Structures are given as C-alpha cells and as structure tokens.
Amino acid sequence: MSEALTQGPLSPPTEAVRLPASVVTERRMVRWLLIAVALAFLALFLVLPLLTVFAQALAKGWGAYFTAFAEPDAQAAIRLTLLVAAIAVPFNLVFGVAASWAIAKFEFRGKNLLVTLIDLPFSVSPVVSGLIYVLVFGSRGLFGPFLVEHDIQIIFAVPGIVLATIFVTFPFVARQLIPLMQEQGTAEEEAALTLGASGWHAFRTVTLPNIRWGLLYSVLLCNARAMGEFGAVSVVSGHIRGLTNTLPLHVEILYNEYNFVAAFAVASLLAGLALVTLAVKSVLEWRYADDLAAGARRH
Amino acid sequence: MTSRRGHGAIDDPLSRGTGKATAIRIEDVSKTFDTAAVLHDFTLDVRAGELLALLGPSGSGKTTLLRIIAGLDFPDRGRIIFGGDDATQVPVQRRAVGFVFQHYALFKHMTVAQNIAYGLNARKRSERPDKAEIKRRVGNLLDLIKLSGFADRYPSQLSGGQRQRIALARALAVEPRVLLLDEPFGALDAQVRKDLRRWLREIHDRTGQTTIFVTHDQDEALELSDRVAVLDRGRLEQVGTPDEVQEHPVSPTVLKFLGDTIEVEAIAQNGQVLVNGRPTPLKAPAHLVGPVKLYARPWQLQFAEAGEAHLTGTVRSSYRTQGRQRIEVDRPGAKVVVVEAADTARLAAGREVGLRIVGGHVFP
Numbered sequence: 001m002s003e004a005l006t007q008g009p010l011s012p013p014t015e016a017v018r019l020p021a022s023v024v025t026e027r028r029m030v031r032w033l034l035i036a037v038a039l040a041f042l043a044l045f046l047v048l049p050l051l052t053v054f055a056q057a058l059a060k061g062w063g064a065y066f067t068a069f070a071e072p073d074a075q076a077a078i079r080l081t082l083l084v085a086a087i088a089v090p091f092n093l094v095f096g097v098a099a100s101w102a103i104a105k106f107e108f109r110g111k112n113l114l115v116t117l118i119d120l121p122f123s124v125s126p127v128v129s130g131l132i133y134v135l136v137f138g139s140r141g142l143f144g145p146f147l148v149e150h151d152i153q154i155i156f157a158v159p160g161i162v163l164a165t166i167f168v169t170f171p172f173v174a175r176q177l178i179p180l181m182q183e184q185g186t187a188e189e190e191a192a193l194t195l196g197a198s199g200w201h202a203f204r205t206v207t208l209p210n211i212r213w214g215l216l217y218s219v220l221l222c223n224a225r226a227m228g229e230f231g232a233v234s235v236v237s238g239h240i241r242g243l244t245n246t247l248p249l250h251v252e253i254l255y256n257e258y259n260f261v262a263a264f265a266v267a268s269l270l271a272g273l274a275l276v277t278l279a280v281k282s283v284l285e286w287r288y289a290d291d292l293a294a295g296a297r298r299h
Numbered sequence: 300m301t302s303r304r305g306h307g308a309i310d311d312p313l314s315r316g317t318g319k320a321t322a323i324r325i326e327d328v329s330k331t332f333d334t335a336a337v338l339h340d341f342t343l344d345v346r347a348g349e350l351l352a353l354l355g356p357s358g359s360g361k362t363t364l365l366r367i368i369a370g371l372d373f374p375d376r377g378r379i380i381f382g383g384d385d386a387t388q389v390p391v392q393r394r395a396v397g398f399v400f401q402h403y404a405l406f407k408h409m410t411v412a413q414n415i416a417y418g419l420n421a422r423k424r425s426e427r428p429d430k431a432e433i434k435r436r437v438g439n440l441l442d443l444i445k446l447s448g449f450a451d452r453y454p455s456q457l458s459g460g461q462r463q464r465i466a467l468a469r470a471l472a473v474e475p476r477v478l479l480l481d482e483p484f485g486a487l488d489a490q491v492r493k494d495l496r497r498w499l500r501e502i503h504d505r506t507g508q509t510t511i512f513v514t515h516d517q518d519e520a521l522e523l524s525d526r527v528a529v530l531d532r533g534r535l536e537q538v539g540t541p542d543e544v545q546e547h548p549v550s551p552t553v554l555k556f557l558g559d560t561i562e563v564e565a566i567a568q569n570g571q572v573l574v575n576g577r578p579t580p581l582k583a584p585a586h587l588v589g590p591v592k593l594y595a596r597p598w599q600l601q602f603a604e605a606g607e608a609h610l611t612g613t614v615r616s617s618y619r620t621q622g623r624q625r626i627e628v629d630r631p632g633a634k635v636v637v638v639e640a641a642d643t644a645r646l647a648a649g650r651e652v653g654l655r656i657v658g659g660h661v662f663p
Contacts (some may be wrong), residue, residue, distance in 0.1 A: 187404035190371055191466075193391045194398040194474055195418030205417075209408045 005219055014127040045276070053271050058262035068254075068265035076242040077250035077266070080158070084233075084246060088165040092222055097107040097134040097274025104181030105172075106191065115178070121138070121170045129167050130235025148289055156238030161246065169222045175213055178216035222275040228270055254269065300557030320382075322347040323368065323477060330533075337363045338533045341377070345477070345511060348505050349640055352520035353513045355530030356556065361513045364530070365391045365479050367509065368396045397470030401482040403462040405454040411448040411465050411470045412437050418473035440468040443502065447474060460491040467499075471508070480512035484519065496523050517557050521545065529553045553661050554594050559598065563610065565593040565661065572661055576610040579656045587663060595659030597625065597639035608653025610636070614646045630654060 006051055024033070058065055067076060099118060103111060121129060136142045137154040147154060153158045190208065192202035208215075230248040237244040239253065254263035323345040337360045345351055355363040366372040368379060370391035372515040378387045386394055406414050410569040415437045425431055428436070454462055463483060470478060476541045483499070484492040500523055503510055514520050520527045521541040528538040529552075537549045548554040551562075566573045566585035572593060581593065605611070612630040617627075625640045626646055638654060646652070 034461060187402060188399050188406060189397065190391075191404040191469075192393075192417065192421070193408075194369055194371070194396055195421055195469065196392050196395075197417070197421040198392065201421055206406055207615075209406075 032113060049273060053264055053267050056260055057268040060261050064261050065265045068262035071262070073242045073245065074250060074262070074266060077245045077247050080161070080245065081227050081247040083158070084165050085223055087162050088169055088226045089219060089223050092167055092169050092173050094219065094221055095170070099174045101175035101180050102179050105186050118171050118174045121168055127233030127235055130164050130232035133163055133236050138181055145283050155236055156240065156244060158244065160236035161244060165226050165229055166235045167231050168232050169226045171217070172222035172225065173218040176214050178247065180211055180214045194274050213284060217284050218282055220277055224273060227273060305465055309480070320347045322382060323346065324380040325368065326378045326380060327421040328364070328367060328374040328379070330372065330563065331375050336533055338374070341533065341535055343528055343535055343538060347509055348507045349501070349525040350510045350523065350643050351523035352371060352527045353511060353530060354515070354517060354520040354527050354556070356360070356515060359530040360533040361530050362369055364515050365481055365511065368477070369396045369398050369479050371398070395473065395476045397467045397473060397475035397478040399470050399478070399480040401461070401485045403454070403466045405466055406468070407454055410451050410453055411446070412466055414454070415440055415469045415472050417469060435648050436472060439474055444468045459487050460495055463487065463495065467502070471506070476506050476509070478509065478510040482515070499523065499603065505616055522559070525578070531556070548660060553594070554660055560635055561597065561599050561602055562596045562634065563593045563595065563656070565591050567591045567661065574656060577609050579609065581659055581661055583661055587661060589659050591663055593661055594658065597637045598656035599656065600636065600638045600640070600656055601655045602640065603653045603655035605653050607655055609656045612652060612654070614648050614650045614652055615650055617646045625652060628654065
C-alpha cells in the first residue's frame with residue numbers, strides 16, 4: 001500500500017486506533033461502577049429476599065417443609081388458588097382476545113374509552129378493586145338484599161374471589177395483544193376473506209397463529225398474577241380457613257401466627273411459580289422476539 | 300409504446316379487450332369516509348378479459364373503488380354488477396374476486412404451497428377439491444409463476460418480487476371472476492418492477508383473466524393495460540386505450556397526469572394557435588377563440604433561432620438520461636420549462652436559447 005493512501009487526508013490518524021469502537025460509550029471506570037450499582041441493587045432487593053424465603057422454609061429441614069403442605073388448610077388453599085386461576089385466566093383470555101380484536105381491527109365509537117377502561121385495573125389499588133365488589137355484592141351492598149333473599153353468597157365466598165381476581169388480571173392479555181394486532185393490520189384477514197374464508201375461519205387460521213406467542217406470553221403473566229393476587233382477594237375473601245383462603249392469604253395467616261417455617265414453605269411455592277414464569281417468559285422473549293415486539297415496546 | 304405490440308397476442312392495440320361483453324359494471328357509485336367524499340357518482344364498465352388500469356394521484360379514490368369492487372368496502376350509493384347480477388350486497392367471500400395487496404399480505408406462518416392452497420382449503424367440504432387435486436393445482440400455479448422449487452419455503456425467505464408472485468398465484472387459485480391488484484408493484488424497486496410488469500402482462504395474455512389494477516405510475520398504466528381509466532378527486536376523467544388517452548386527452552388534468560407538461564399562454568384565432576404572436580402548427584378547435592392555454596410535452600419543444608422561436612429563456616441546467624438531453628429553461632416572468640432533445644452537446648448554464656413549439660394540446 002502506498003504512502004499516499006495510508007497518510008491521505010481521509011485515513012484516520014494512527015492514535016484513533018486506540019479509541020473505543022463505538023462513539024456512544026462511557027469510560028471503563030464509569031461503566032463498571034454503573035454495572036456494580038445495578039448488581040448490588042438486584043442482590044439486595046431481589047436475590048436476597050428470594051434466598052431468604054427458601055432458607056427460612058428449610059430452616060427446620062425437609063420434613064417440616066413438606067409437613068406445611070400436608071396440612072389440610074394448605075391443601076385447600078392450593079386447590080382454591082388453582083380453581084380461581086383456572087376460571088379467571090380462560091375468562092380473561094377470551095375477553096382479552098375479543099377486546100383486542102375489536103379494538104385493533106375495527107373502527108367504532110367509544111374505542112378510546114374502552115382502551116382506557118381496560119387499563120383501569122392497573123391504575124386502581126387492588127384494595128379498592130376488592131372494596132368495589134363488597135359495595136356491590138356485600139350484604140349491605142347494592143345487590144345485597146336480592147342476594148340474601150335468594151341465598152346467594154358472593155362476598156366472603158369463592159365467587160367473590162374469582163370476580164376480584166378477574167378484575168385485577170383483566171388488562172394482561174388485552175394490553176399485550178392490542179399493539180401487536182394493530183401493528184399486524186387487517187390485510188392478512190382481508191386476504192383470507194377475499195379467498196372465500198368465513199370470518200371465523202380467517203380468525204382461526206390467520207389471526208390466531210399470528211398472535212399465538214404474544215397470547216401465550218400474556219396468559220403466562222396473567223396466570224402468575226391470578227395466583228399471586230393478595231390485595232383485592234384479601235378484601236373479599238373473609239379469610240375462612242380451608243374455605244376462602246388462597247395461597248397468598250394462607251401465607252399471611254401462617255406468618256401472623258408466628259409459624260414461620262410453614263409460612264415460608266407455602267411462600268416458596270409462590271416464589272417457585274414466579275421463577276418458572278420468569279424462565280418461560282425469557283425463553284419466549286428470546287425465541288419469539290419479533291412476534292412479541294409490538295407489545296413489548298409499549299411496556 | 301412499441302413494447303405492448305411485442306406480446307403478439309393481438310396486433311392492433313386499439314382492438315384489444317374491445318368488442319367483448321361487460322364483465323363488471325360500476326354504476327353511479329358514491330362513497331364518503333367521515334365527511335370527505337371519496338367517490339362521486341362513479342360509472343365505469345369493465346370488459347371481459349381486459350387488463351384495465353385505474354390511474355390517479357393519491358387521494359383520487361382509486362383504491363377505494365377497487366375495494367368496493369372486491370366487497371371489502373361498501374358504497375353509500377350506486378351498484379356493482381358482476382356479469383348482469385347485482386353484487387352490491389354480496390359479501391366478499393362470495394364475490395369470487397382475487398385480490399392482490401400492495402404489501403403482499405401473505406400468511407407468514409404458512410408455506411408457499413399452503414398460502415396458495417388457502418382459498419381451496421377454506422371451501423366447504425362438499426365444494427373442496429381432494430388433497431391430490433389441490434396439490435396438482437398448486438403445482439400448476441407454481442409453474443405459472445416460475446417458482447416451482449419454492450413450495451415449502453416461508454414468505455420470509457423470499458424476495459419482494461417473489462412474494463408478490465406468490466400473492467398473485469394465491470389469488471388465481473380460487474379461479475376468480477376478476478383479478479384486482481392494488482398498487483401491485485408499489486413496494487418493489489425499479490428493476491424488479493419492470494420485470495414484474497412484463498411478466499404480469501404475459502400471465503394476462505395467457506390466462507385471459509379480467510384484471511383491474513390500481514396504480515399512480517403513468518408509465519406502468521400505459522405500458523401494461525388495454526385501457527386506462529384516469530381518476531381525479533373521486534371522478535372518472537377519461538377512459539380509453541393508452542393511445543387514446545395520450546393522443547386525445549379530454550382535460551388538462553389527464554394531460555398533466557400522464558407526464559411532464561409545459562403550460563404556455565396562447566391565443567386562438569381563425570383556427571390557429573398563436574404564441575407570442577407567432578403561429579404554431581396546432582389547430583384551434585372551432586369553439587375556442589381568444590386566450591387559451593397550450594400544453595406541450597418536453598419533446599414537443601425544439602431549440603430554434605430567435606426569428607422562429609415562440610419562447611425565449613436562459614438555460615438553468617441540463618442533464619443527460621438514456622440517450623436524451625433534458626434542459627431546464629428559465630423564462631423571465633414565467634414558469635421554468637423542461638425541454639427534451641436528442642442527445643447533443645451539454646448546454647452551458649446561462650446560455651440564451653429560443654424554443655419552437657412543434658406539438659401539443661389546447662384547452663380553454
């Protein structure tokens with residue numbers, strides 16, 4: 001290579017080789033400091049509590065740990081939590097898909113209001129969400145006399161817990177799917193219709209496959225929240241042991257009775273659920289980043 | 300326009316697509332979105348077997364019209380008639396149209412073969428061909444679009460041009476009564492566009508499928524179609540063969556939309572058209588007397604000596620393109636004109652030139 005080329009006006013000065021590859025960066029010290037602060041924060045507020053949960057749960061050995069689950073009240077709490085999630089999640093799945101479909105693919109009056117309403121449960125304190133149901137369905141509530149007359153119990157019973165859970169987990173599916181469906185537009189559905197497909201056939205064969213990973217992702221988060229919800233459920237449950245206690249409420253009762261091993265053992269179950277959710281969520285995000293992209297950008 | 304004769308199907312371009320029955324009649328169709336009227340009492344007959352271009356600037360209502368024909372939108376007033384039957388209220392599924400979208404709208408999660416077979420598989424069991432027959436038809440269509448080895452690929456593995464060909468095959472698979480293409484080449488780059496245009500014309504000549512396509516590209520419309528319908532602000536300005544609309548435009552709008560135009564003030568007098576007091580070769584229609592506007596194409600101006608020139612000006616810039624020279628000429632107190640001349644030496648900016656008008660159209 002000639003002297004003129006290497007020393008030409010366009011070739012960078014030789015010192016430039018030592019500069020970092022990217023212009024947008026900090027000095028090495030600053031970078032390490034920022035990473036260290038972030039890691040310390042995570043350790044203190046996330047990893048340490050998580051380890052404590054498992055450490056406390058196993059403080060008196062595996063025997064005591066498993067005894068906590070063998071107890072009938074604990075088993076009832078597990079069953080109730082699974083039952084509530086089994087009702088609330090499918091309900092919100094159907095509602096979420098229907099709402100996103102309507103909002104993303106059609107124009108209608110009051111669309112913005114509907115979007116705002118869907119977000120409401122996220123902006124309201126869960127305790128308030130619970131109280132709303134007490135005010136509506138409680139014995140002195142709006143429908144109280146009617147319910148008492150017909151011997152229907154909603155508050156301090158399973159239906160109330162299900163309602164409160166549905167309310168709190170309402171936005172998960174819709175919020176994930178609305179931006180995803182909006183980004184995908186309606187052209188593929190229209191193509192299916194021009195090819196002779198019925199609306200339902202187009203939904204099954206075109207819309208649903210396009211949103212499947214976003215849907216799975218949101219159902220996962222919805223389920224985690226449904227099983228872990230405390231505030232709203234606490235207000236409507238009435239804390240009747242073996243009847244209206246979900247797992248989080250059961251943990252609270254055990255803790256208040258100074259039964260720490262059992263409390264943390266049951267809590268470890270919820271923590272385990274969180275870890276599994278996190279792992280599956282990460283896999284989904286890693287594997288299907290493009291399919292989730294539209295939704296993730298809004299969060 | 301010699302390229303269209305190269306297809307060899309019919310020698311006289313004027314007779315192509317004519318003398319045949321009306322396949323689709325668009326009758327007094329009006330459509331309003333919110334408060335903006337998109338189509339006004341639009342009437343047009345589409346002939347069986349023709350390749351018709353809906354040409355217009357954006358916002359002229361051409362895509363809305365195409366969607367109304369397809370049944371993806373519904374008119375506020377007016378009727379759509381398919382071969383004698385009123386189809387205005389017929390839902391899109393039962394109109395038997397093939398629609399090709401600008402951005403392909405292929406089903407991302409299906410293979411090429413599944414995409415093409417979609418319309419056949421969507422049919423009721425009693426009307427659905429059996430698996431072997433579907434496979435055979437998909438194979439034939441893949442041959443037709445020259446993508447035989449691509450049956451098991453996914454759309455994301457294909458180029459834009461290939462995707463658009465798949466989209467066309469998918470639309471043809473249901474044997475539609477009419478093929479509707481919405482800016483089919485709009486998302487493709489220039490070279491692919493040109494190849495696909497020629498290819499679409501070949502497919503059309505081979506299948507004889509009645510086809511309507513929307514475009515805002517006049518070259519595309521003029522090169523490809525049997526007839527061109529020029530739309531402007533929701534109205535049909537003119538419909539005719541590419542030669543008709545170019546040689547006998549009915550309005551300045553049509554003229555301007557079909558290519559670069561130079562507008563010059565002129566006087567009509569005794570059947571003659573005068574520019575700056577000097578007669579031009581144009582004949583003025585009998586009903587036009589007094590001040591008129593003369594419209595000419597860049598190649599209808601020639602450089603001339605001062606004694607013969609209709610216009611004078613100074614050269615602003617010039618550049619060469621494909622064997623032609625395009626020169627922008629500044630005229631004092633008037634619009635810049637663009638002149639297209641045979642390849643000559645590049646003209647220096649600032650040079651004084653005279654221009655003679657050798658052709659054009661006159662409108663009030």
